[in-house]
Amino acid sequence: MTAHPVASFPADHDAALLRRYRQGDAEAFALLYQRHRLGLFRFLCGLCGDPTLAEEIFQDTWLSLIRSESLQREAVLFKTWLYQIARNRLIDHWRKQGRRQALQEAFDEQLHAQSSGEANPEQQLSLSRDQQRLQAALDDLPAEQREVFLLRAHGDLQLHEIAELTRTPAETVKSRLRYALQKLRRLLADPAAAAEVSA
Amino acid sequence: MKDRQPMSAEEQQLLQHFREHQGDEPSAALDARILAAATAQVRQPGKRPPGLGRLHAWLFGGAARVRWSLALGSVALLGLGLGLGLSLRTLQQAPAGYDSPAPAAPALQHYAAPAQEKKAMAESSRLSEPAAGVMADSVAELPEAAAAPQVSGSSAARAKAEAPLPDALRHILQLRRSGREEAAAARADELQQRYPQLDIEAQLKLLQTADEAPH
Structure with missing residues (x-):
């Protein structure tokens, strides 16, 4: 199974596959799974930083989808629905473990807004x-x-x-992404390579 | 789509970098567990969709065009088969008297036919006397017309000679009433040859008595 995690598939295809699966076509589920397994797993790994926990949540998410009798709601993309199930499962797990609800805490965007001006293209x-x-x-x-x-x-x-999935205003999502990109670029800039270029 | 803004080159590069180099992947065992659970779920006897649901799944599943053609073809074939079956059954059950030879024995015809014919003839004679005369003339010509074919043995002559017994008797009576005794005798002889045991005179008397009886 080597589906690219972010390959774009028409949303109606996902809905049609889910409908076929609900009607008893196991092959339709296999296709659906192949399309989304890698992206969902890496999303969970990145979010919780623990591959074992990611596997557990990943399995719970798919089993929940398998055992559910419901079809995807018309207005929601299958993918959005799938990631929402996974996210909710992870939050539930953290609640049960007594971990602070990091995803629901208020966050001051400005505190983390740092310029990435120091990182040049090289x-x-x-x-x-x-x-x-x-x-x-x-x-x-x-x-x-x-x-x-x-x-x-x-x-x-x-x-x-993302705004719909996280129930957050679109503008907030936009600024969170911008700050995340800036910080990641800064954190991942290779000091050795940078020194080489400047030398 | 709203918010579908083109990504900057920097954003694109960073996203792609993570996609390519964050190498986590579900294990093969996990894949197998999930796929097995999915298959088991749809194969549970209680979870199977009912008949209509299965039909729907079949029709709207993969290769829907072929499946629809198959389904419609089957329905058409079923309809054709039903139609043919019904037609054959109707033909087999059709009454035997309409287009097949009368199965009744001559003895039965003797009692049944004269009563019906007597009624019909009485009706027609009451309604039009001149027509009866014309009929008598045309009937009178029959023996001559029948004589030649009888010698030649053609099928038409055979059909005439082999007219039902009551008709033949009535014809003889008509010939006698019209004064054509010779023709009547000739017809009687022919009839006697066909029915050697038949007492033609007695039968003619019975028929005459029935005709003369008050209605």
Whole structure:
């Protein structure tokens, strides 16, 4: 199974596949799963930073979809619906574990708004490819910014879809994404490469 | 679509970087568990859609065009089969008397036919006396017309000679009434050849008595 996590599929195709699955076509589910497995898994990994927990939530999400008799609501994209289920499952898990509800905390956008002016294009090109560093950079983001960035990167969701999913005003989503991008660029700029270019 | 704004090159680059290098992937075992659960869910006997639901799923599932053609073809074939079956059944059950030879024995015809014919003839004679004369003339010409074919053995002559017994008797009576005794005798002889055991005179008397009886 090697579906690209962000490959764009027509939304009506997802809805048609889900309808076929509800009518007893198991192959339709396999197609649906193949389309969205990688994006959803990476979204969860990035959000919680724990692959084991990500697997648990990922499985719960799909099993919940499998056991549900309901069809996708007309006005909502299948993908938005799927990511919303996963997000709610993760929040429920954190609640049960007594973890602070990071995704629901108020966040002062301005505190985290830092200019990325110091990172020039050469530095941006030399972004670290080290996976641990990517995760560390994600972990360093405020939870709300991390969530918006991951939904954009791995869910390939549009801003208004993220706004609907997180029940947040679209403008807020837009600014969270902007701040997240700025901070990630700064965190991932490879100092060694930057030094090489400047030398 | 609203908010579908073109991404800046920087944003695009960063997103792509994460997509390519964040290498987490669900394990094969997890994939297998989820797919097995999905398959088991639709194969549960209680979870199967009812007949109409299954039909709907079949029609609107993959290769819908082919499936619709198949379904409509089957319905048309079923209709054709039903139509043919009904037609054959109707033909088999059609009354035997309409277009098949009368199955009744001559003895039965003897009692049944004269009464009906007597009624019909009485009606027609009461309604138009001149017509009866014309009829008598035309009937009188029959023996001559029938004589030649009888010798030649054509099918028309055979049909005439083999007229039902009551008709033949009535014809002889008519010939006698019109004074054509010779023709009547000739017809009687022919009839005697066909029915050697028949007492033609007795039958003629019975027929005459029935005709003369008051209505």
